Amino acid sequence: MDRKTDLSETRSLSVAIIGSGGSGVVTTGKILLESIARFGLYALMTRSSGPQIRGGESAIMLRVADRPVASLDDHFDLLLALDWLNVDRFADELPISTESIILRDSDQGEVPPRFNLSPEQQLAAPLSQLAAESENGRANMVGLGLLAQLMGLPLETVKETAQDILKRKGDAVLASSLLCIEQGYGQAPEKKIVTPLTQPASPTTRWNISGNEASGLGAVQGGIRFVAAYPITPASELLEWLAPNLERLGGGLVQAEDELASVNMIIGASFGGVPSLTATSGPGLSLMMEGLGLAVASETPVVVSNVMRGGPSTGIPTKSEQSDLNLALYGLHGDAPHLVLSALSIRDSVFTTEWAVKLAETLQTVAIVLSDQSQGQARAVIDPPTSPMLEGKRKLAVEHADYRRYALTEDAVSPMAIPGDADCMYTADGLEHNQLGTPSATATDHQLQLDKRRNKLSGFDYGDDWADIGGEGDICLITWGSASGAAREAAERLTRAGYPTRTVAVRLLSPLPIARFSAAIEGTTHQLVVEQNHGAQFYDYLNARKVLPPTAGSLARPGPLPLRPQEIVNHIMKGL
Amino acid sequence: MDRKTDLSETRSLSVAIIGSGGSGVVTTGKILLESIARFGLYALMTRSSGPQIRGGESAIMLRVADRPVASLDDHFDLLLALDWLNVDRFADELPISTESIILRDSDQGEVPPRFNLSPEQQLAAPLSQLAAESENGRANMVGLGLLAQLMGLPLETVKETAQDILKRKGDAVLASSLLCIEQGYGQAPEKKIVTPLTQPASPTTRWNISGNEASGLGAVQGGIRFVAAYPITPASELLEWLAPNLERLGGGLVQAEDELASVNMIIGASFGGVPSLTATSGPGLSLMMEGLGLAVASETPVVVSNVMRGGPSTGIPTKSEQSDLNLALYGLHGDAPHLVLSALSIRDSVFTTEWAVKLAETLQTVAIVLSDQSQGQARAVIDPPTSPMLEGKRKLAVEHADYRRYALTEDAVSPMAIPGDADCMYTADGLEHNQLGTPSATATDHQLQLDKRRNKLSGFDYGDDWADIGGEGDICLITWGSASGAAREAAERLTRAGYPTRTVAVRLLSPLPIARFSAAIEGTTHQLVVEQNHGAQFYDYLNARKVLPPTAGSLARPGPLPLRPQEIVNHIMKGL
Amino acid sequence: MHGPPPLPPLKAKDYKSDVKPIWCAGCGHFAVLSAITKSLAHLALPREQVALVSGIGCSSRLPAYTHVYGFHGIHGRALPIATGLKVARPDLTVLVTGGDGDGFSIGGNHFMHACRRNLDLTYIVMDNEVYGMTKGQASPTTPPDWTESKLTPHGTGLPSFNPAAIALAAGAGFIARGFSGDPSGLTDLLTEAIQYPGFAFIHVLSPCVTFHPEQKAWKQTVHEQTQTTTADRVVAAQRLQQDDRMATGLIFRSPANARTEHAAPAHPATLEQMAARFLTG
Amino acid sequence: MHGPPPLPPLKAKDYKSDVKPIWCAGCGHFAVLSAITKSLAHLALPREQVALVSGIGCSSRLPAYTHVYGFHGIHGRALPIATGLKVARPDLTVLVTGGDGDGFSIGGNHFMHACRRNLDLTYIVMDNEVYGMTKGQASPTTPPDWTESKLTPHGTGLPSFNPAAIALAAGAGFIARGFSGDPSGLTDLLTEAIQYPGFAFIHVLSPCVTFHPEQKAWKQTVHEQTQTTTADRVVAAQRLQQDDRMATGLIFRSPANARTEHAAPAHPATLEQMAARFLTG
């Protein structure tokens, strides 16, 4: 099945820019993205770079549409090559169709044969030559102008955007950049090679934000005021956003000596009454599990934002994968129930992180929020995000006579005393304890406290936010995290092609609201669980929870390449 | 249903001894256990102590039978109280029936009312008074003599055993101990209060061993010659057995600064060609997960013996639970397939640990062996253990031209070069890599190596050792680890009561041999998954693997009290 | 104006809880518990403003025996917990307790980095040169020739870890040694440490009568240091290399001040302002 | 008897692999790689008898660029891996490489304990006072006023970690400082370190031109130490407190010998004998 005919959804335009280190790929992408936003459209931009720390090659992939973009497309419409250095490293990430066009700098050699393009699909423009005409002129800016022209973006918008973004580089650079953009803009080929973008009638407020920034914003909106962390790719930008912003809010961030320290620091801060978070990726999360068990047992609320990368072990640090699910769900010793959530998109990273903080505080437990490189390090132009309704405050100790920190209550959440409260001194403990918090090894206390720690989570009403459910049909795509974007688009294509499809994108992975899940897939006859890992971790988990019919299928594919909508469509079509 | 009438299985005798620190409970138990072994019977002895490090109260529970004993009984037949200090702490662990008899020292006060015994069930003997008659005399030895007499053990056997065990205490102590034993032995009550044990016609070779010792022996039999570890309850005795014995074999043990170090030390040693192991418990295992991921990714064989205790967090360090299953199965970030095994009894700890070592070496991966406090720190009189048939050697590099450490081979196991081999230098890596071991972030290499690491485990023929299967019937108890003993006994009772029952005790938990599992439960109509934890971790896991019929039930009960056969029988009977 | 009558000052016992210690009779940790409560009483610190954080070990059980806020954490991580607490709640007096295994073996990295980070914490390590809780294995401070543990049947063969020298090299500003057999001296050291505006490390010799019965002889060998406290790192470094590890007293005290993790924000912002930065255009 | 003709001696380049480093042009780590291979060639060590173990970081990538046995481990755990390897295979020459983040931050505990354990290892830390691999955050050795990282926008405010002082306090017997800008001096230090029969720590100043371009000026500021190597811990302790951390050379060398983890067993036994001990009666 060819989507262009059967499932056509052509209101989006996909553009990629590649080049070696220093060629300015990233800056070009940044200006382009913001120009698109100002033009009034939506976009998603991901980035890829080689193993070099600096000076290596890099690529940006950008998709524009008149509605929110949650996934890359199957192919690129337009690829701008500033040069061809190490292009092999990216080739997998740049799927090309018979309709793709490659634009190259005439000074930088032919399109490599591996792209296997017809002559009409190749276009050369004298980018470097034009750049050389102005002092400090740069080929990437010429390319930007050309791209903007081809895409149908107004020159003024691009120039204004460039002005805002480049102003800190000084007047000289700025002036020559603007000149280069203009020159590129003037290089339009005779015939239109892509359908130009059209400006929406009434552009509305938009945000330009990365997934990691979105998680940071969600965290502080949820109430986080203390963060301790240890740098790790691809979570570091989340910390880099949080550090100055926490400070502005009167909070703070401590760079810890390692992840063992960071997770225990946030436990200490939270014990002190301050909602606390750490951010990490797989290797760091592994190191945090013992600390998280302490938080569960001592009922100290903490949040971990885990931005996944390729695994196992050091794996592929700069590429995306959804393979830390098992660890997040099951990686604590003993019976240690806790919350696991997944951010369903860049935009949703605000909502989900905020919700996770509020749930952790409300339920006095650990919440792990799973995001991944593909959304953490990507940027998007989005509608302003929303916030969960939950108030999300800790239940504090109020009746002071005979204070019992781990009292059995109706909702199994015990009032928590914060140091400073003169009537409620207690010692938090990771040893099994009685209601007072005194260590106890009796069967009764163990059973009661295990029940309590489970029941406070299982008995809570999480409402409708546990998943994003869309579409009606016989087919049901069940997914989580960043895979949701491609799944949703696949569902739309299937629906348009006459195979009505529903999508259930699960935000609250654990505890999974069983009844709601069953209701969500009810009435569908073909279920497919879609995720980006090798082991079908989510599929196995849903089976462990006994919520899937035996016929449900699994589409689990590891990173580093992003899941693409057509891959999902094809999988479904094969099975029909 | 009362087992004594419906399911009677009375060929065993259960005895408990309690007393405060220094009263000599443990020594008494030790002599009694070895006497029973010499008499020609089988026995299981567990131990319990209070939270004090030393000087606290303690209890031993002992069950004797003419066939191997794999579980404690539901009640005690005979309880000897040297005193009543803090007896409340143990009361839960000392279930008493209307047929139990309590023997107390006449100087130590009445039987506490909580035992709720009829006068005929209580017996007093002047233990301390008799002890005082000889210099250095001790009440526990008098009690031992009395117990031995009641149980029907020959005086000579007990005295000889005491002689062997106490000889290092010096002649004076020994002599008075023997005197006390004799005096106790002479204190027989008028009527027989328990059916005395009968000596088997031809006693055969027996071993007297603890579960931790058995794991240690299995490890060295499997080829382990290097161990690095950090002390933790209840795994320390395993290390204490290994340290001198490794030395005798020309190997060695390093006490590491922490578990992060210990797991990485064994990875280094194994890279050097020496089969290596560490032992720990929940908190330590949590800390090891990152290292284990490295071993999986770099394909360096290592074995972890995890002796479980109550969780989560510090939990209940001195008591048993089977709640680290989730962590062992799923606790690595990324897709990191590895082996998880469970030792099904004290005796099986030899076999399973040896098998785990051989499998890890054969498959160049991580093997986690789960045991727990209830078998690690318990002792038993057993038949000599057996060994797995697997040769269990590493596939070493032989063809040297163009050596590729991570070569794709038919069985997906790549020949491993050991430092010293001049033609095969390579760098082991936890980064994703190509077949040479050079870091690679391409989709192809990632997929190939993920497939390889999975396939070498899933494609291996584990044979029939994956589980111990016994009995035929409609009912099927599915279990693992230390719960197997109680399950097997429950199955026998059910079968005798007219409800034929099969037991499937799973030794190889991961990868679970799916076809074999299905064959093993085939033909049964009622399945119950039996395990000692709160979260039904094994039940969930089996569902994740889709091997259970939807009607299968779960009996999951946390520690610290051991699972008892009747508990399982009752659960089944209720459901029928 | 008439307020409620002033409460009587708190006594040491008011800082004790009624949980019975699991410690062996004669364990050195009892005296450390007493010294801590005496020092808190002496400083008249409101109980609710004090937090005691510990790891895992016999020594680490201490918080539950006090009547202040406590956190009995996990093995080796007391200092990170205390660090988070102190940064989040600079108003609290935060004490950290633990053992030589907890602090110098599994927790060694945090020990170094806490010294360097120099928050206003008091870190009390009860050194008995053994892992008491796990029944007697060698710790970093165990003498090289101690052969009682089956894990190290020939002794560790390693020179004992020198906590005070490490603390100094790592940048600690207050380094003292106390002895549980000298509770009043220890109380004084604790009082000064708590008042010190920065990270204060007190190395307390606290015998384990069960696994190191010979430590009962510390009563005889422990002695007051002969030199006076120095404020000079060079002098202290030199002394600590020659130290017999049995001399009690305040070894080093630097005039340096504690670091405050975050002061009032220079550029405060509201959540709305923060969100507004993402607006396009 | 005629054997095969002797092989020509190995050159430094024979110890290099053909994997292209991912390092930035100008990175100090290139020179460290060269110095290591030169030193190995100088010592004529058979390549298959050498193992290079590392953690994670730009510096830790080094093993893959050599043609000996290598283990590129996980962040902070190079020393434990090397420890296990050396105990299991005392016949190998084991070198450990890594960065300041890997060795002094996340790996700090193993650093101390490896110094104390004193196995015959050579530990080479390429200190660039930054986390290069993760794009420029402060490490323990970063100057307190370095404000380039968004994680510590006001600088860490903490005194720099002093690796040599810690190594000494932890019991290391060989402590040297090298500079990647002085490859021949570094080669000599490495050669001596590898020959030293015990744990040898070499602190190598190795600029990160990308995140610390100002370190290019180290060419000017780094200098040879003015004092001669001492064998006296007291003297070394004193000097290291006054050290400007820019002086290269062998700072401290103790005559102490390496520990051998396990010698030939005093009481050898077979597996059968071991099993027989469990027989009853």
Ligand SMILES: Cc1ncc(C[n+]2csc(CCOP(=O)(O)OP(=O)(O)O)c2C)c(N)n1
């Ligand atoms: C991660 C982890 N590893 C090991 C243990 C076991 N453990 C508990 S306490 C302890 C050592 C305690 O020694 P120390 O800190 O010196 O305290 P002491 O009991 O001597 O006062 C150990 C190894 C644990 N609880 N957690």
Ligand SMILES: Cc1ncc(C[n+]2csc(CCOP(=O)(O)OP(=O)(O)O)c2C)c(N)n1
């Ligand atoms: C457990 C874990 N935490 C964090 C990281 C991320 N990480 C990779 S390298 C590195 C720091 C490297 O710095 P350094 O050791 O100084 O080496 P350099 O790159 O400067 O040579 C960090 C934090 C990781 N890989 N693993």
Ligand code: SF4
């Ligand atoms: S074992 Fe030692 S440290 Fe622990 S309570 Fe007993 S005497 Fe104290």
Ligand code: SF4
């Ligand atoms: S980032 Fe710095 S340390 Fe890393 S390779 Fe580049 S210059 Fe070297």
Ligand SMILES: [Mg+2]
């Ligand atoms: Mg201790």
Ligand SMILES: [Mg+2]
């Ligand atoms: Mg560095």
